[in-house]
Amino acid sequence: xxxxxxxxxxxxxxxxxxxxxxxxxxxxxxxxxxxxxxxxxxxxxxxxxxxxxxxxxxxxxxxxxxxxxxxxxxxxxxxxxxxxxxxxxxxxxxxxxxxxxxxxxxxxxxxxxx
Amino acid sequence: xxxxxxxxxxxxxxxxxxxxxxxxxxxxxxxxxxxxxxxxxxxxxxxxxxxxxxxxxxxxxxxxxxxxxxxxxxxxxxxxxxxxxxxxxxxxxxxxxxxxxxxxxxxxxxxxx
Numbered sequence: 001x002x003x004x005x006x007x008x009x010x011x012x013x014x015x016x017x018x019x020x021x022x023x024x025x026x027x028x029x030x031x032x033x034x035x036x037x038x039x040x041x042x043x044x045x046x047x048x049x050x051x052x053x054x055x056x057x058x059x060x061x062x063x064x065x066x067x068x069x070x071x072x073x074x075x076x077x078x079x080x081x082x083x084x085x086x087x088x089x090x091x092x093x094x095x096x097x098x099x100x101x102x103x104x105x106x107x108x109x110x111x112x113x114x
Numbered sequence: 115x116x117x118x119x120x121x122x123x124x125x126x127x128x129x130x131x132x133x134x135x136x137x138x139x140x141x142x143x144x145x146x147x148x149x150x151x152x153x154x155x156x157x158x159x160x161x162x163x164x165x166x167x168x169x170x171x172x173x174x175x176x177x178x179x180x181x182x183x184x185x186x187x188x189x190x191x192x193x194x195x196x197x198x199x200x201x202x203x204x205x206x207x208x209x210x211x212x213x214x215x216x217x218x219x220x221x222x223x224x225x226x227x
Contacts (some may be wrong), residue, residue: 033215042118042205042217043159056214091159099211100147107158 004106012112020078021109025094035091120218127196135191137206146210148189154202201225
């Protein structure tokens, strides 16, 4: 069990650019979650996958955001045409087979949009 | 919608002393799960303790214990024998299996040597 990993850990981009983040869940975890955390706030849910199926999306996830988990293993979160308001920590979490299993978090990707 | 409220933005405790962090939540569901997560500065969020709502017994994990009051919808975290490494943001979170994990805004805990 190597834990949830995320890459990159930090990303600085200019407004209008596209960015993509990757999350590798704990092996054998079939549920994967994305959250966004802004300064001084708790994480807010963005979307989650069960295996390769994206089962729920938050209204926070605008059309500029897209997430994939093509083979039910790692996941990517892409933000197109970034805006300064997208600056935040993007957290990934994974959990096991049962919906009530505890979610374990990765270290996050800190995005700064200039 | 479920909400989680942490009314203490900041708390401080002397090393070796005990501190209690407060959390209240709002839900109409009877079966759910409550968590305390710890987020040290610039480090990842880790699980401190988990409580199933159907269990009457309060969860404990070494120096960490909770006071779960289901009727009052209260879920406080007690940290005994506080250590410098306990300094972090602490987040209370709610999960029912039908909703995403819902977090409070967090309490920043400082430990004074």
